[in-house]
Amino acid sequence: MTAQRTQFDLLELWPQIPIWARELGLSQIGVTGIDLSSAEPGLQAWLAAGFHGSMDYMASHGMKRARPAELHTGTVSIITARMDYLPLGTAPDWLAQETARSLQPGEAVVSLYARGRDYHKVLRSRLQKLQERIAQAIGPFGHRVFTDSAPVLEAELATRSGLGWRGKHTLVLSREAGSMFFLGELFVDFALPETPQVSAHCGQCTACMDLCPTQAIVGPYQLDARRCISYLTIEHAGPIDEALRPLIGNRIYGCDDCQLACPWNKFAQISSVPDWQPREGLGASTIAELMAWSEAEFLRRTEGSAIRRIGHARWLRNLALAAGNALASPALSAGERERVLQGLAAHAGHADPVVQEQVAWSLAKAAAPL
Template sequence: MKAALVAYAREAGFAKVGVCRPDAVPQIAGRLQAFVDEGRHGQMGWMAERMAWRGDPAALWPKARSVIMLAEPYTPDQDPMEILGHPAKAAISVYAQGRDYHDVVKKRLKNVGRWLIEQRPGAEIKVFVDTAPVMEKPLAQAAGLGWQGKHTNLLSRDLGNWFFLGAIFTTVELEPDAPEAEHCGSCRACLDICPTDAFPAPFQLDARRCISYLTIEHKGPIDQALRKGLGNRIYGCDDCLAVCPWNKFAKAGRDAKLVAREDLRAPDLLELAALDDAAFRRFFSGSPIKRIGRDRFVRNVAYALGNSGLAQAGPVLQRLMDDPDPAVAEGARWALEQLEGMT
């Protein structure tokens, strides 16, 4: 059954498959508690909620006997750092340049889950893609898919770190895989590249300083001391992923839906700043970017314009100073001040 499952999942498009027990990661409860106690989760209150489930996968669904962890590559076809040298353009995290991965990966997970039920009538499953209190990365390490690197993301010796994770909890007893060991060695590339010093120490992240958190999860104005570090990054940040030496083993993604949209590879900041709510929803239909809403998105664009040095951004920012959203209006005022200081 285990070999047949792995073979089917690979045929379905997953690059890597592993299995662990729901109770394979007893250490995560304490780590999560320390992370929250130190306030490093920022405004992500959902991390503190349902702590018992998040810290103990076995408690999330007591009937589960196995956790199947699967990896779906989304490896970029060009250097994601190159866009940072074009301040008039918007840098969008690679994973968000294609279709919403939640939908794409979940559909594939359900396919594998249905196959498992067909092989074992009466079996039950639950599938998760970053949408429930599941600690996917520690479970994936326990299942042998890779290890959590110094940047806290999952790394694999044969996939690099450009891949999504999906989980299938099941009542079927499956032979677990051996957990993966850490292979970062003395490398510090991911720690040293971070523009906002979001890593207090190797294997530790302070989300309050992380550009991915700030541009996606953080509501309201971003700390002014961190805005310069954002550069032209308006949704997420790939720096710590992009510099990892293990990416030399990365494999290309197989699903065309995850390939970057051409209009999201290097969109024009001035055009994005002009989006109203309706235009924002149309432009980002089917994209994970849509979930943060127009106001938070344009707030990020305003910061990027302030870092751009574009004199022609003045009129757009003047209009945004009257925006109904306070964070957008404040961001536009800050951006104008930055541009005036550059002249």
């Protein structure tokens, strides 16, 4: 902090920061401190239970996730940001439409947040620009931007800074915006007034827990990632547990079911940011259409997308699994059934043994009686 900068200057600055944030497309910001020690026992228990699955980096980081000053030395305050992601043109009955998609066996369902540009890139860029505006006002300062890119307890910081409360599905919920938003943080080396926390409003509702296809929400505020469809289709690299495969249905990247079930998402906000517009092929395509993508086409269509990081082989594994579930459904039309079988047959000899095994499992579904 420069010698000329005073706490009075920073207090005068604070009302301007939310204005700059909105101009940059951020939906809401808050401020919290760096003492997260009360969150450490819960984090330790979650790791001890093995709920992080194969995400070994979560265990290797240990309690560093709850100690912001260890992530960036000199951090005094944390500016948190919410960025809504429902795209322009979202229909008023979008919740019903999205819920119905899981009942169309031949359709490939990509989680809403991943249909547009990679949120890591978009939110990081906006937060970096916010930092630059603050620096223009007060001079250079120590900082670091995070967007799900380091061991940060994002939901904990968001709730402490008043962006919302922790829902029973473990996501952050807002009375004004539901849960359809991204979170990001700007760590800074000066003190800002902390924004007040908000009260929780889940009450006795257990809709998210009741409707999770794999029952991954093992208790209120307790998620076993090893059963979560988002984890299985994105983070998990090997074969998916056969007992869970039929429960995944036609979800090929992520899962929105706990959010679609949540009553608060009737208040989810539509964003004016163009980056969230669905890319061709990711908004509404059939399993057969996406299985026909070569690796080169996959890379081309997912450039700048969060999906690209799972790679073509894992993408095919997910599609092959969805294909097997489609073949087991009597609702699949004869024509689509033939196209799905052709798509699977084309990858029966894939170089990746995980893809090979998944294709073989799915082809066996075609021979089973409906």
